[in-house]
Amino acid sequence: MIQEIFPGIFADNKKIYTKDSSGAYRLWNPITSKLSAALHKRLKQTFLKANDVVLYLGASTGTTVSHISDIVGEQGFVFAVEISPTVCRELVFLAEERQNIAPILADANQPQTYADKIKDVDWLYQDIAQKNQVEIFLKNLRFVKKNSHAFLIIKARSIDATKEPKQIFNDVREQLQQDTEIVQEINLEPYKKDHVMFVCKKN
Ligand SMILES: C[S@@+](CC[C@H](N)C(=O)[O-])C[C@H]1O[C@@H](n2cnc3c(N)ncnc32)[C@H](O)[C@@H]1O
Numbered sequence: 001m002i003q004e005i006f007p008g009i010f011a012d013n014k015k016i017y018t019k020d021s022s023g024a025y026r027l028w029n030p031i032t033s034k035l036s037a038a039l040h041k042r043l044k045q046t047f048l049k050a051n052d053v054v055l056y057l058g059a060s061t062g063t064t065v066s067h068i069s070d071i072v073g074e075q076g077f078v079f080a081v082e083i084s085p086t087v088c089r090e091l092v093f094l095a096e097e098r099q100n101i102a103p104i105l106a107d108a109n110q111p112q113t114y115a116d117k118i119k120d121v122d123w124l125y126q127d128i129a130q131k132n133q134v135e136i137f138l139k140n141l142r143f144v145k146k147n148s149h150a151f152l153i154i155k156a157r158s159i160d161a162t163k164e165p166k167q168i169f170n171d172v173r174e175q176l177q178q179d180t181e182i183v184q185e186i187n188l189e190p191y192k193k194d195h196v197m198f199v200c201k202k203n
Helices: 034-040 063-072 085-097 133-143 165-176
Strands: 003-006 009-012 015-019 025-027 053-057 077-082 101-105 121-126 144-155 180-187 195-202
Touching: 015 034, 015 063, 025 063, 034 063, 034 195, 053 063, 053 133, 063 077, 063 085, 077 085, 085 101, 121 133, 133 144, 133 165, 144 165, 165 180, 165 195
Parallel strands: 053 077, 053 121, 077 101, 121 144
Antiparallel strands: 003 009, 009 015, 015 025, 144 195, 180 195
C-alpha cells in the first residue's frame, strides 16, 4: 500500500514516488536523483511542502526538478538554474509542460546575474560538481529565508581528487557551520560514491 512519508512524497515497498497534477504516481529513481537516494538512505525530514518557493542550482535536464515541481504543486514555484545551454533546452521543454518551473540559464557562481529574477526562497537545493561548490552554495544562501533549509550535495572528487573524501567532508562541515546549522548529513553510497548530502538550516 502506498503511504505518504513526507509532504508530497509517497512510498510503497522500498519504492518512492511523487504525484503529478493529474494524480498519477511517478516513480522517483535513487540512481538518477540524489534526493531520492537520500530518501532511501533515511533522510529524516525534507522541510519541503506544497506552495514552497525553491531555488535549484545545477538543474541539468530537470529529472529531480520535475519531482520537486510535483511536491510544491501548482501554487509553489521552482527557479531552476543551469549553466549549460544544451541541457537547459530540455529544461525549457519541461517548463512548457509544467507552469511552476522557471528555467534560468546562468552561472550559479554569479548570483548577482539572476538576483533580480527570483524572490526569497523557502528551500535551496544544490547539486553542482565544481571545485568551489561550497563557495557557490554560500553565495546563494542570500536568497534563502532565515530559518529555512538548504540542501547541498558534495561530490568529494570534484573538490580534490587527491584528498581522502572523509577529510573533504570534514572541511566542508567546518565551512558550512559558520553560516548554517547542519541538521543532517547523509552519505549517498551505494547510490553515489564519495557523495554526501548536507541538510542545513540558515542562521
Ligand atoms: C550532477 S548534474 C545535476 C543533476 C540534477 N541535479 C538532477 O538530479 O537531475 C550537475 C549540473 O550542474 C550544472 N552546473 C555545473 N556548474 C554550474 C554552475 N556554475 N552553475 C549552474 N549550473 C552548473 C551542470 O551543467 C550539470 O547539468
